[in-house]
Amino acid sequence: GENVEQHPSTLSVQEGDSAVIKCTYSDSASNYFPWYKQELGKGPQLIIDIRSNVGEKKDQRIAVTLNKTAKHFSLHITETQPEDSAVYFCAARTPFRSGSEKLVFGKGTKLTVNP
């Protein structure tokens, strides 16, 4: 089945700096890659996603890049702010033809933005 690796597990940056979180996946047929932000005691919030037919997607300070050949995708946060501090999860969607339309999650990255 699909396996998603996420790095780093913790990341500390200064306010205003950029943060990059990387994920790799194993199933070349995976076709959808969302990123979630989870604050303490809350459910995950979808912040950006990308489908396999696109290489890059940007939404204000957040961007995601996808390299299908290398089977990795990354989250980029620019001009970080203290409110960006949270745990971020990447995920990969297993394709429909496998009979299981589910997301496989990475283990998460705890991002701390220091004022």
Next chain:
Amino acid sequence: GAVVSQHPSRVICKSGTSVKIECRSLDFQATTMFWYRQFPKQSLMLMATSNEGSKATYEQGVEKDKFLINHASLTLSTLTVTSAHPEDSSFYICSATPQGRGYYEQYFGPGTRLTVT
């Protein structure tokens, strides 16, 4: 848009009792709903996938008779933890995918903290 609610947000129950958690999609109809479990400082573990009007599909290692899932409508799914034990204490989160072709997104609820004493 795409709001998912869960009720209750926190519940404490005694060992041996059953607890029901509701998951509702408030502003969309959901083809599929998912139930996850999350331990402290860990990732989300998928427990089961449910489609409206059909039996849930459980992940390997998840006891069907212990975690009963009912998906009675396109906006409501329930998870019942039967004969709860302290090891069932966890953060339970549901998610839902909007109805319609081409929707891949999963929108998560705020989670339910279950404590079994």
